[in-house]
Amino acid sequence: MEFKTIAIVPAFNESKNIGGVIEDLRTHYPTAKILVINDCSIDHCDAVVRLFGESVISLPINLGIGGAVQTGLKYALDNGYDIAFQFDGDGQHMASEVEKIVLPIIRREADVVIGSRFLGTNGYQSSLIRRFGIEIFRLVNSLLIRRKITDNTSGFRAYNRRAIEFLSLFYPQDYPEPEAVIELFRNGFQIIEVPTLMRERKQGHSSIRTFGSGYYMIKVLMASLIAFSRKPVYKEKN
Amino acid sequence: MRIQILAIVASLGVIFFIISLIRKRKLREEYSIMWLIGSVVLIVFSIWRQLLDILAQAVGVYYAPAILLLIGIFFGVLIFLHLTVVISKQANETKCLAQEIALLKIKLDEATNTGKLEA
Numbered sequence: 507m508e509f510k511t512i513a514i515v516p517a518f519n520e521s522k523n524i525g526g527v528i529e530d531l532r533t534h535y536p537t538a539k540i541l542v543i544n545d546c547s548i549d550h551c552d553a554v555v556r557l558f559g560e561s562v563i564s565l566p567i568n569l570g571i572g573g574a575v576q577t578g579l580k581y582a583l584d585n586g587y588d589i590a591f592q593f594d595g596d597g598q599h600m601a602s603e604v605e606k607i608v609l610p611i612i613r614r615e616a617d618v619v620i621g622s623r624f625l626g627t628n629g630y631q632s633s634l635i636r637r638f639g640i641e642i643f644r645l646v647n648s649l650l651i652r653r654k655i656t657d658n659t660s661g662f663r664a665y666n667r668r669a670i671e672f673l674s675l676f677y678p679q680d681y682p683e684p685e686a687v688i689e690l691f692r693n694g695f696q697i698i699e700v701p702t703l704m705r706e707r708k709q710g711h712s713s714i715r716t717f718g719s720g721y722y723m724i725k726v727l728m729a730s731l732i733a734f735s736r737k738p739v740y741k742e743k744n
Numbered sequence: 745m746r747i748q749i750l751a752i753v754a755s756l757g758v759i760f761f762i763i764s765l766i767r768k769r770k771l772r773e774e775y776s777i778m779w780l781i782g783s784v785v786l787i788v789f790s791i792w793r794q795l796l797d798i799l800a801q802a803v804g805v806y807y808a809p810a811i812l813l814l815i816g817i818f819f820g821v822l823i824f825l826h827l828t829v830v831i832s833k834q835a836n837e838t839k840c841l842a843q844e845i846a847l848l849k850i851k852l853d854e855a856t857n858t859g860k861l862e863a
Contacts, residue, residue: 543846561854563846569839577843584847679839 509588509612511538513604514578516571516661517595518544521551524595528558531593534601541581542595543574551595571661572682579665579674591664599662603702607664616698617669618690620655621662626701639723643684646727650734651691655699658684662702669695676739684726688733751790758783778826782819789815 513531517524524542531540540560544552546568555562563577575592582590589611593599599621607619623632624640632640643658661683665673672693678685690697762779765771789795789812800808 561850563850565842565846567838567842569842573839573843577846580843581847581850 510586511589511591511608512578512582512585512587513538513540513593514575514582514590515540515542515593515595516545516574516578517542517547517551517555518568518571518574519547519549519551520595520597521547521549521554523597524551524554525558527593527595527597527599528555528560530597530601531604535604538591538604539587541578543578545569545571545574570680572677572679575661575682576674576677576679579670579677582670583674587670588667589664590670592661594661598705600703600705603662603704604664606700606702607662610698610700611664611666615696617666617695618697619664620657620660620687620697620699621702621704622655622657622660622699623702623704624656625699626703635719639719642723643726643730646730647684647687650688650730653691653697655687655697657699658687660704662704678729678733681722681726681729685729685733688730689736692734692736693738748790748793752787755783755786755790758786775826775830778819778823782823785815785819 513535515524515527515531520527528540528542531538542552542555542560542562544555544562544564546565552562552564563581565574565577569577578592579590589608591604591607593601593604603621607621610616610619640657640659644654644656647658648654663683669690672690672695673686676689678689687697759780762771762776762783766773766776796808796811800806800811803811805811
């Protein structure tokens with residue numbers, strides 16, 4: 507059976523990176539449809555995507571990474587895709603690594619696959635201060651869901667149809683990644699991690715600035731705890 | 745006595761102002777309830793002056809008018825909280841609308857490109 511696969515590429519002012527991202531995906535993972543979500547950028551990165559002849563959804567207002575990715579998931583749901591994977595528009599994810607996160611979905615080993623920088627020992631692993639934050643998320647999430655997720659902030663993820671359905675309704679809006687892990691776990695989704703390589707950003711800035719990282723930490727930790735305390739909303743069909 | 749009349753008149757004025765805002769459709773009923781309850785409480789205290797003393801004595805407050813401040817602050821905070829709930833709801837609705845518009849736009853683009861629809 508052929509799986510319809512879509513690459514959801516959130517982009518905010520990534521006109522310098524987006525072309526490279528598209529070429530990377532075309533070269534190393536040509537079977538996936540490429541869908542860029544332009545989160546109300548001011549640098550015409552949607553025009554760049556159109557120049558490349560790929561699909562782009564332009565949001566009329568800036569929704570943040572979570573709202574952007576969710577838009578892509580809604581598109582995937584509406585258009586009957588079996589597998590969706592998130593692939594950041596800043597060039598830090600590698601298309602040659604996509605196979606690793608998609609394969610467990612095809613083999614029905616998991617509903618959600620997270621590409622982790624820390625399971626292997628190669629590639630870019632973020633700065634020291636960020637690793638400290640990531641370490642805290644790992645600790646908290648491990649305590650909450652009693653499972654070791656090493657890279658809770660990784661946006662390099664693949665979802666099956668069931669997870670797409672759930673997340674198109676319940677995806678956290680800003681700084682969504684660690685919170686989404688808990689929401690998915692609480693609603694009975696099978697999450698696994700695979701080691702993947704990542705690159706350092708080429709151009710532009712991360713959505714998490716050093717100045718706001720304290721706020722980021724508190725917001726994410728609070729959201730994670732609250733997500734954990736929520737009752738599961740999604741009843742398994744089988 | 746003069747202060748009592750003044751208080752009653754002022755409270756009634758607030759109620760009429762809120763109702764007139766609703767009538768002019770400048771304030772929705774659902775958001776006016778907090779204000780109306782607040783002003784009714786004000787009226788009750790203006791008319792029944794001993795209530796303040798009774799209340800103060802019951803909870804052990806030495807200076808009775810302090811209760812008035814407490815109630816005022818309580819209502820103020822309650823309304824703030826109510827407003828942030830409303831804002832959160834609207835933020836969520838705005839997000840859904842933005843996503844829906846964006847999805848419709850790309851659907852239109854795709855239909856135009858595949859020739860199912862004339863631009």
